[in-house]
Amino acid sequence: MKSVPVKVEHEGKWIPTTMGIGEDRFRIDTPLEREVLYKSVVDLEAKKNQVVITAGAEGEFIYRIASVEKVLAVLKKFIITQASAYRLNAFFMSPAIRGGVLIQNAQWEKGAIAVMKTGIWFVSQENQVCIPLEDVTGIELTSREIQEKDLDVVKIDHLSENEVVTSFVLCPMTTLQVLYNFLKEATRDTEVNEEIDPLAGQVAMLVYSGMDSSAIENMLKLSHKDLDAIYEKLLGMGLAEVLYVRKEVQLTPKGVRYISETVKSPME
Amino acid sequence: MGRILIVDDTMFMRTLLKNILFSGGHDIVGEAADGAEALAKYRELKPDLVTMDVVMPNVNGIEALKAIKAADPAAKVIMCTAVGQEQMVKLAVKSGARGYIVKPFQAPKVLEEVKNVLSA
Numbered sequence: 001m002k003s004v005p006v007k008v009e010h011e012g013k014w015i016p017t018t019m020g021i022g023e024d025r026f027r028i029d030t031p032l033e034r035e036v037l038y039k040s041v042v043d044l045e046a047k048k049n050q051v052v053i054t055a056g057a058e059g060e061f062i063y064r065i066a067s068v069e070k071v072l073a074v075l076k077k078f079i080i081t082q083a084s085a086y087r088l089n090a091f092f093m094s095p096a097i098r099g100g101v102l103i104q105n106a107q108w109e110k111g112a113i114a115v116m117k118t119g120i121w122f123v124s125q126e127n128q129v130c131i132p133l134e135d136v137t138g139i140e141l142t143s144r145e146i147q148e149k150d151l152d153v154v155k156i157d158h159l160s161e162n163e164v165v166t167s168f169v170l171c172p173m174t175t176l177q178v179l180y181n182f183l184k185e186a187t188r189d190t191e192v193n194e195e196i197d198p199l200a201g202q203v204a205m206l207v208y209s210g211m212d213s214s215a216i217e218n219m220l221k222l223s224h225k226d227l228d229a230i231y232e233k234l235l236g237m238g239l240a241e242v243l244y245v246r247k248e249v250q251l252t253p254k255g256v257r258y259i260s261e262t263v264k265s266p267m268e
Numbered sequence: 269m270g271r272i273l274i275v276d277d278t279m280f281m282r283t284l285l286k287n288i289l290f291s292g293g294h295d296i297v298g299e300a301a302d303g304a305e306a307l308a309k310y311r312e313l314k315p316d317l318v319t320m321d322v323v324m325p326n327v328n329g330i331e332a333l334k335a336i337k338a339a340d341p342a343a344k345v346i347m348c349t350a351v352g353q354e355q356m357v358k359l360a361v362k363s364g365a366r367g368y369i370v371k372p373f374q375a376p377k378v379l380e381e382v383k384n385v386l387s388a
C-alpha cells in the first residue's frame with residue numbers, strides 16, 4: 001500500500017497525517033487509524049483539494065481528506081470503480097457546452113459512470129468529472145449526430161460556478177433509459193410543474209443571461225413595481241432566490257443642502 | 269472591441285444580445301431579422317463580427333452564412349441557435365462559422381466567445 005501525506009478532518013480540525021492507498025482499500029493513519037474497503041464506500045463528494053468519503057451500510061463513517069490533486073485523483077479513481085454504486089461503461093462528453101457556448105474541441109471519452117448518493121461521476125483515463133445531483137438543472141433523452149449517425153444520448157445540464165454546463169452520455173439504449181429514469185427521480189424536486197406566464201418566462205430568461213434589474217426594466221419596458229411583482233412570482237415558485245436587496249433613496253433637506261453647496265462656484 | 273451586426277428573427281433575442289454585447293464595450297452597428305437582410309446589412313456596414321441565428325424565416329442562418337462568406341471570405345460569424353439543434357454545428361463550421369452559441373446563453377461566456385473570435 002503506497003503511503004502519501006494528507007490532511008484529515010478530525011474533531012473539527014485539519015490534522016496532517018499519512019494515508020495508504022491500496023488496490024482494494026485505503027488506510028488513514030493517526031489520529032483516525034482506520035482501514036476502509038472501497039466497496040464499503042457509498043458516496044464520494046469532491047470539493048477544492050478535498051474529498052468527502054461516506055462509507056458503511058448506513059453511511060455512518062464520513063472521512064474528509066485534503067491533499068494534492070494527483071493523490072486525490074488516484075484515490076477517487078479507486079473509489080469510483082469499486083464503490084457500492086450503480087456503475088456503467090459509457091462514452092461521455094463533459095463539458096460539451098458551457099454557459100451556452102459550444103466547446104468546439106470537446107471529445108467523447110471512453111470510461112465509466114458511477115451514480116452515487118449525491119452525484120454522478122464520469123471517469124476516464126484522463127478525467128474525473130463529478131456532477132452533484134443537487135446542481136442538476138436539466139435531463140433529456142435526446143439524439144446527437146456522432147460519426148454521421150443519429151445516436152441516443154442523455155443530456156445533463158448542471159450548474160457549476162454559476163455557469164450552466166452541459167454533458168452528454170452515450171451507451172446502449174436500455175442502459176440510457178435506466179440512467180435517465182434514475183436521474184429524473186433523483187432530481188424530481190427541481191422539476192417545474194407550474195405554468196409560467198410568458199412575461200415571467202422572459203424575465204427568468206434575462207436573469208439567466210445575467211441581466212440586472214434595470215436592464216430587464218429597460219428591455220421589457222417594465223416599471224420597478226411590475227418587475228418586483230414578477231420577481232415575487234418567481235420567488236414563490238422556487239425558481240429564483242434573492243441575491244441582495246437594493247435600496248432606492250431620495251435626498252433629505254440636509255442632502256439637498258450638501259449638493260447645493262457642492263455645486264456652488266468659488267466666485268459665489 | 270468590435271463593430272457587431274446582430275441577426276435574429278426575434279426582437280427579444282436581438283435586444284438581449286445587444287445588451288450583453290454593449291455591456292462588453294462592443295458597438296452594435298446594425299440588426300437584421302432574417303438572412304436576406306443580414307447579407308444586405310453586412311455589405312453596407314462591413315462589421316467586424318456577425319452573430320447569426322440559425323433558424324429564421326425566408327433565408328435561414330446557414331444560407332446567410334454561406335452568402336456572407338462568399339462575399340467576404342474573411343467574415344467572422346458566430347452562429348446562435350436553440351438547445352437541441354447542436355447538430356447544425358458541423359454544417360455551420362463547414363460553412364465557415366467561427367463560433368457557436370446555444371440558447372439560452374450566459375453573458376460572460378458570450379462575451380468570451382466574441383472576444384476569442386474577434387482576436388483570432
